[in-house]
Amino acid sequence: MSEPCWRGCANLVCEATGGYERPLIEAAAALGLPLRRIHPSRARAFARAKAKLAKTDRIDAAVLAALAAFTADEPAPPLPSPAQRALAELMTRLGQLKDQRQAEQCRRERTESALVRRSIAASLALLDAQIREIGAALDEAIAADAERARTAALLRTCKGVGPVACRALLAWLPELGRLNRRTVAALVGVAPITCHSGSSIRSASITGGRKPLRDVLFMAALTASRHNPVFRSLYERLRAAGKPHKVALIAVVRKLVTTLNAMVRAGKPFQPA
Incomplete structure (x- = not known):
């Protein structure tokens, strides 16, 4: 043969x-x-x-x-397990349902027809039920896996990381705790990319990465910058230095991701120091 x-x-x-x-x-x-x-x-x-x-x-x-x-020297990423793919699909579906609900809510605000409003109300009730169902399935899948449950408990010790951010990290960033801080920041898409050429020097920017996860972590960073002393200090220091609000928040996202990565790698809860 x-x-x-x-x-x-x-x-x-x-x-x-x-x-x-x-x-x-x-x-x-x-x-x-x-x-x-x-x-x-x-x-x-x-x-x-x-x-x-x-x-x-x-x-x-x-x-x-x-x-x-x-690109022969680039290593192939490990294939996610069926359980990890199922978790990611649930999280993606939850985001789709929330987007549909937001769209329906915007339509309800603009319509004057009573029939259309009733139709939208029925659609919203169905979407809310499905969001609860998918959310419960996500929580059950996380609780059923001992390692994921431990990781979730660690993540929640950091003020600013709520249930939504915790689900997103577990579903969309299974590499958390296994990579160095630069690589994990690049995966999320919050690593600064410099653009210097000759006398042309532009501000560093971010691009690429896992946008759905970055969007969720942006909201988590917004909460952390207000209620977590460590991240609030970073945000206020950058703002005092003249950095725009969004630039300072992206820096908080980057520090949040690298901090969570270190926590999971060490197996230790969040420490303000």
């Missing part, structure tokens, strides 16, 4: 396609193949760098093959 053609592959990549790539990634993991998922914007930028402006299936395949060779 001849050797399979993929046996000699040192590195494989595929584009993220909104979840449709998951069976391919799972099959590759079962076969021991080093398959990594690439963001489509990164693949497109690599194609432009190679002067490949056209986009066809054949060109895309050649670009991905070249990108696989170019």
Whole structure:
């Protein structure tokens, strides 16, 4: 029997396609193949760098093959467990339901028709019931896993991290406690990116990362900057130095993430000192 053609592959990549790539990634993991998922914007930028402006299936395949060779030294991230994927799906669904409820509430404020208002009220009642159901399922999944339950208890010792932020961290940042502070900040998308070239010096900015998680942690940082002395001190110091409100809050998010990462890694609750 001849050797399979993929046996000699040192590195494989595929584009993220909104979840449709998951069976391919799972099959590759079962076969021991080093398959990594690439963001489509990164693949497109690599194609432009190679002067490949056209986009066809054949060109895309050649670009991905070249990108696989170019990034061969990048380690493939570990495949999340089925339980972790289920937790992330529940958290994503909860966010979708909350977005739908917010949209319905905005529509209710603008409508004058009694029939439409009744329709919106029925929709809101259904959404509220589903939000409670998904929230309860999330809490049950966290409580059913001893390690997650311990991590959740640690996270909640930090004033500013409420139930919503705790769920989001457990669902969308399973690497918490296993990475260094720079890497975990980059995963969330709050690591400052400098843009200096010659005499042109622009302010550092943030980009990329896991936006849904960053949005949740932004609200957590807002609470922490008001009620947690450690983060309030940082926020007030930056504001006194002339930093804009949002810049100071992003710095609080970054310190919050790195602090929680250190807490989980050490297995110790939040210490104000």
